[in-house]
Amino acid sequence: MNYQVVIPAAGQGKRMGAGKNKLLIPLDGLPVISHTLQVFLSDPNCSRIILAINPDEEKFFSSMVKDLQAEKRITFAAGGTERQYSIHNALRTADPEGIVLVHDGARPFIRREVIDRLVVQAEKMGAAITAVPVKDTIKKAVNMEVSETIERSSLWSVQTPQAFRISLLMEAYETAESEGFLGTDDASLVERIGAPVSIVEGHYDNIKLTTPEDLYFAEAILKNKG
Ligand code: CTP
Ligand code: MG
Numbered sequence: 001m002n003y004q005v006v007i008p009a010a011g012q013g014k015r016m017g018a019g020k021n022k023l024l025i026p027l028d029g030l031p032v033i034s035h036t037l038q039v040f041l042s043d044p045n046c047s048r049i050i051l052a053i054n055p056d057e058e059k060f061f062s063s064m065v066k067d068l069q070a071e072k073r074i075t076f077a078a079g080g081t082e083r084q085y086s087i088h089n090a091l092r093t094a095d096p097e098g099i100v101l102v103h104d105g106a107r108p109f110i111r112r113e114v115i116d117r118l119v120v121q122a123e124k125m126g127a128a129i130t131a132v133p134v135k136d137t138i139k140k141a142v143n144m145e146v147s148e149t150i151e152r153s154s155l156w157s158v159q160t161p162q163a164f165r166i167s168l169l170m171e172a173y174e175t176a177e178s179e180g181f182l183g184t185d186d187a188s189l190v191e192r193i194g195a196p197v198s199i200v201e202g203h204y205d206n207i208k209l210t211t212p213e214d215l216y217f218a219e220a221i222l223k224n225k226g
Pocket of ligand 2: 011
């Protein structure tokens with residue numbers, strides 16, 4: 001089942017503290033973003049990749065796409081000041097039919113097998129997200145005093161990719177924009193227009209490289225993949 005994918009890559013990586021976009025940090029000799037792109041470039045069902053980038057970094061990304069020999073499948077869109085704006089800009093340049101995935105450039109360890117299951121579910125339901133069961137006990141607190149322990153069996157830790165019928169996702173993005181709503185993931189925009197979102201269970205190693213210690217975990221995951 002064919003799909004296109006939007007990959008936001010226009011962040012600043014502030015929490016990583018590398019003084020540059022964390023997607024440019026090398027992992028096993030290749031920038032983080034190249035690892036992410038290779039998963040989709042090697043998937044015959046992925047018809048198109050739209051990369052939202054900071055225009056100041058266009059030189060880097062253009063030469064990387066050339067190195068990957070992927071000029072035909074990867075197009076660029078201008079990133080915005082928030083992840084949501086970057087994705088919205090990219091969606092405006094997407095084909096208006098079929099399934100679209102949104103996947104963080106900072107999650108290089110996504111597996112094809114999860115993408116396959118996610119796309120099937122999005123075709124069926126309109127919207128599907130990758131998630132893993134929460135391992136920790138989660139408590140709610142007010143001023144450092146616990147107010148509630150939330151039943152863990154109902155909690156999921158949400159990742160990307162998230163997959164949608166593109167018409168549904170566009171409607172959700174347009175509504176969020178006109179109402180000035182900023183969400184922390186794409187599905188939250190779809191949820192607020194009342195559409196159902198399914199969960200597809202993924203893997204704990206699909207980490208998002210966010211803070212410096214995530215680079216140690218990344219090395220370990222790569223080593224384990226061998
Ligand atoms: N992203 C983007 N445009 C933005 C902000 C983020 O395209 N304005 C992208 C990032 O490049 C990343 C993904 O969205 O691939 C997830 O965001 P996050 O992990 O928060 O990355 P950064 O925003 O770069 O990091 P930080 O929040 O620590 O600055
Ligand atoms: Mg961010």
